[in-house]
Amino acid sequence: MGKHIYHYNTHAEKRYFLGPEHHDYYDMIALNGNIVSHTPTGIAGFIATAAKDFYIDPQTHAFQHATIHLKRDVSDKEAGEAPSYEFKPSILKLATERLKGPFADVIKYNRPLRPTDFLDSDSNVRNSVIEMICQSIALFQLDTMTVELDDEDKALIKDISSLNPNFLIAPYFCLSTHRWREWLKINAACYKRTQDLFGKDLPIYLGLLLSKERLNDRDEIIKAISEMKPQGILLWIDEHIEEELQIGEIQRYVEFLRALRGLTATIYNSHGGYLSILLCHKEIGGLLDGVAHAMNYGEHRALIPIGGGLPMAQFYLLSVHSRLRWGDAASIVHPKGWLGAIETYREHVCTCSQCMELIKKAGSVERAFDIYGRSQPVTITRRTGVIVTLDYPTREAKQAATRHYFYNKAKEFRDVEEKDFAALLGQLGEGYDSIAEDGGEDFAGHLRTWHEALRGIV
Amino acid sequence: MTERALVEAVVKGLQDKGFMVATEVPNFYRSADIGALDKVGNIWVVECKVSNIGRAIEQSKIHRLSADKVFIATFAKKTKEGTLRRIREAGIGLLYVMRDGYLSDPIEEPGDNNPWDLARERLLHRIMERR
Numbered sequence: 249m250g251k252h253i254y255h256y257n258t259h260a261e262k263r264y265f266l267g268p269e270h271h272d273y274y275d276m277i278a279l280n281g282n283i284v285s286h287t288p289t290g291i292a293g294f295i296a297t298a299a300k301d302f303y304i305d306p307q308t309h310a311f312q313h314a315t316i317h318l319k320r321d322v323s324d325k326e327a328g329e330a331p332s333y334e335f336k337p338s339i340l341k342l343a344t345e346r347l348k349g350p351f352a353d354v355i356k357y358n359r360p361l362r363p364t365d366f367l368d369s370d371s372n373v374r375n376s377v378i379e380m381i382c383q384s385i386a387l388f389q390l391d392t393m394t395v396e397l398d399d400e401d402k403a404l405i406k407d408i409s410s411l412n413p414n415f416l417i418a419p420y421f422c423l424s425t426h427r428w429r430e431w432l433k434i435n436a437a438c439y440k441r442t443q444d445l446f447g448k449d450l451p452i453y454l455g456l457l458l459s460k461e462r463l464n465d466r467d468e469i470i471k472a473i474s475e476m477k478p479q480g481i482l483l484w485i486d487e488h489i490e491e492e493l494q495i496g497e498i499q500r501y502v503e504f505l506r507a508l509r510g511l512t513a514t515i516y517n518s519h520g521g522y523l524s525i526l527l528c529h530k531e532i533g534g535l536l537d538g539v540a541h542a543m544n545y546g547e548h549r550a551l552i553p554i555g556g557g558l559p560m561a562q563f564y565l566l567s568v569h570s571r572l573r574w575g576d577a578a579s580i581v582h583p584k585g586w587l588g589a590i591e592t593y594r595e596h597v598c599t600c601s602q603c604m605e606l607i608k609k610a611g612s613v614e615r616a617f618d619i620y621g622r623s624q625p626v627t628i629t630r631r632t633g634v635i636v637t638l639d640y641p642t643r644e645a646k647q648a649a650t651r652h653y654f655y656n657k658a659k660e661f662r663d664v665e666e667k668d669f670a671a672l673l674g675q676l677g678e679g680y681d682s683i684a685e686d687g688g689e690d691f692a693g694h695l696r697t698w699h700e701a702l703r704g705i706v
Numbered sequence: 707m708t709e710r711a712l713v714e715a716v717v718k719g720l721q722d723k724g725f726m727v728a729t730e731v732p733n734f735y736r737s738a739d740i741g742a743l744d745k746v747g748n749i750w751v752v753e754c755k756v757s758n759i760g761r762a763i764e765q766s767k768i769h770r771l772s773a774d775k776v777f778i779a780t781f782a783k784k785t786k787e788g789t790l791r792r793i794r795e796a797g798i799g800l801l802y803v804m805r806d807g808y809l810s811d812p813i814e815e816p817g818d819n820n821p822w823d824l825a826r827e828r829l830l831h832r833i834m835e836r837r
Contacts, residue, residue, distance in 0.1 A: 560735045575734030575768045582771060582822045618824050625732050625832075637836075639735040 250528025251275040251538030252661045253516060257283065259290060261543045264654055265298050269601075273658040276414070277302040278518070278540050284392055285346045286338035289401055292393040296405040301414045304389045305482070305518075308381075308419045309457055309551070311343065311354045311361045312431075317552055318354075346388045349380045361421070363430035366437070371430070373437040382441040385419045390446075413450070415480055418442035420455030422551055423462050423469070424486065432472050439476045453480035453514075457551070460485055463500045470507045480514035487550040490523040491570055491694040498701035502527070505535040516540060521547035522569035523698055525660050531669040532705050544571065544653040558628070561621045561641040564653040566598060567679045568692050569660065571653070574621040574645075580688050587614040596682075600655035602648055620649050669706060673699055712754045712803055713739055716779045719809020725750070728836035733829055734768045741773070741833040748774040749821075749830055752801065755780050759789050766798050772825035775816045777801050782810065790814060 253276040256265065264270060265277065277300050284291050284304050295302055310318065319333040335343075335355055343351040350365045366377055393411045402408060419438040421431040435454070443452045454476060462469065463485070473481075485501070493501070505527060508515055517524045520539040527535040541547045544562060561574035565581075572580075581587055586596045593603070593613045606616035623639030641649075663672065676699040683692035713729060717740060720727050724745050731741035733751065740752040751769040755762040755778060762778045769776045778793065782802035793800055797817035802810040 573735065575736070575771065578734070578822065578825070579768060579771055583820070587822075614822070614824055621734075623732070623735065636730050636737045637732050638737055639732045 249665045250525060250534070250536060250661060251516065252658065253278050253538050253540035255280065255540055255542040255546055256294070257542055257546075259283075259287070259294075262294060264543050264650060265294070265300075270654070271299075273654060274300070276300060276538065276540075279304045281305055281307040281346070281388065282338045282342055285342040285388070288393045288396040292397060292401065292405060292411055295393070296407070296410050299410065303413045303415055303417065303453070303482075304392075305455070306347065306385045306388060306417055306419065307342070308347065308351070308385060309422045309455070310339075311347075311351050312421050313360055313552055315354060315358055315360060346384070346392060347381070348384045350377065351381070363427050363434060366434045367430060371433075373433065375437075375441075378434075378437045378441050381419050382438055382445055386416050386442055386446045389413055389416050390450075415451040415453045416442065416446055416449075417453050417455050417482060420457060422486070423456075423458040424551070425459060425461070428458075428462060428465075429468075432469065436472055436476050439478060443476075443479075447479075451479040451514075453482050454478040454512075455482050455484070456508075457484045458486065459551075460488060460497070463504050466500075466504050466507055470511070473508070474511050478512045480516070481508060481512050482516050482518055483508070484518040484549070487548060488519070489548045490521045490698075493523070493694075493697065493701075495697055495701045498523070498698065502535065502701075502705060506533075509533065509535055514538075519546055519549040522660055525664050526669075526672060526698070526702065528661075529664050529669045529672070541657070544650040547571070558626070558638055558640060559646075561623065561639075561645050562649055562653075563620050564649070564656050565691075566656050566659065567596065568683055568688075568695060569679075570691065570694070572691060574649075576691060578617070578621065580683060580686075580691060581617070582614075583686060587617050589613070593617075598652065598656065600652055600659070602651040602655060606648060620645055620652070673703055709754055709756050712756055712779060712781060715803040715807050716740055716752055716754055716801065716809055718807075719803070720750075720752075722809075726833065726837050728833045731829070731832050731836055733772055733832070734825070736765065736768060738769055740779075741829060741836075743830070743833055749826060749833065750775045750777065751829075752777045752779050754778075759785070760792065763789075763792050763796050763798060767796055770797055770819050771822050772829040773821060774819055774826075775799060776819070777812070777816060779803060779809075785813075 252274045254274050255278045279302060281304055318335055318339045320336050321331045322334050323329040323332040340355060343355050350361055366374055368374055394408055420435050423431055439454050514537045516538040517536050518540050524536055524539045562571045563574045563577040564571050565577050581597055586592055590607060590613055606619050607613055610616040622642045622645040624642055625637045626640040627637045629635050676695045680692050680695040717727050720742050726743040728741045731738045738751045739754045742750040751773040753762045753766045766776050766778055777799040779801040782804050793814055799812045799816035800814040802813055804810055
């Protein structure tokens, strides 16, 4: 069965991970190095309570990009001060106290890592640097949570071995547009050295982070990976938005996975949606062994995230396997009459515990559905100087949408485990027909594309 | 000719026709340029666009969930047949603000609409609040 992995990105998400009713809805927790570095004892308590498999992403690639992405604006905007950027405290701690060496130099000299930090003028690997970062990054994953615990913490946690990750991730860097061959060489050196140093203790996974364009260089990348013989691969394709992929792009993705499949025992996609979950299906050889995402987001992720904008209420519509703006979801389900009788809602929209609780509480399907979009008005000044009032989702709406998402994602993994691949493909076609007929093409078009791309795969 | 001038002209035109009018009305996590109530109680939403009507069509579709009539308003000009067809297909109407600043009668009437009662109530409340 494909492992269902959740990224744990903020402590506010804890409520969704813990508790007996949630425990069986996912398999593994992905921790980011930043949060582990910043709040190790809090994370230790969380991991001990969750009692789930987990791993720690050391996020070494983050230091490869312009340092502005590691900083925050500390200016006093209300006083009209010009922007002033400083490294985020969590990043500062991660680089200087945990990862060290060239990562600490990024902070000290305020410049990103370059291949020449790891390769000499003849493009040979600087073994001493590789040795040092492999040591520090593996030890960061192994020890950070435990060394900061005091006796009281240890007594509470009882089984300290539960704080050992299931595998270690070797230092890794992104294979993007520029100098990716050099970074691939560095990744290979890091993987091999980490394997030599720590492979007897735990499985070592390769972080494979690449831009979509690199899928065109499949043969070269696959050859390099075959020489590494990785025990597992954690794949992240930059900004790989499954709903926007064309048939050829999906086929290229599938071919890439097929090539990787022969090289390693385990492949997890770090940021994937339902298309990737389908690719875990045993009838197609289980091209993936698991898929990760975050709580109500994170099914795709840009290497350099672009933030901004007010949050909007979202609703995961299972029939299109996609998070929609709540208003867009309403524009599909209301005209179709799916907000009428509860049986109709259960047949066409959702049967999850969250929806059923809301219907019971609200007294009708449409009032329950409305809760997912509840908002309070906020007034903002746009960059143009225009003052506008917009909706901002209420806490109740956000929590309901997250729980609804949580249950629906669990159902997707269960369906892929229990149903025939052909039946699941058939559902994609039916979903498209049902939604697209009334002008929902924008929201359902990807179902047809996925169906077309995958039907010849078995 | 700016979008602000366009909004002001539409607001005045609707008020002259006896409408109750509010501007920048939050609706489905967007801000409707104008929300208005006509004399018989129909809720209108009007999105004002000096250019790029195609984008306005996309922005306006969501308002059909809560308003009885949805319009795009622009300064009077020859609108391309393809754009008019897209407006019609989206069930949206079209208003022109004429050279002299007066608001035209609908160039295109919006299609029949069946808004969601709950959303309509909320929009009505917000128009009343902000008028």
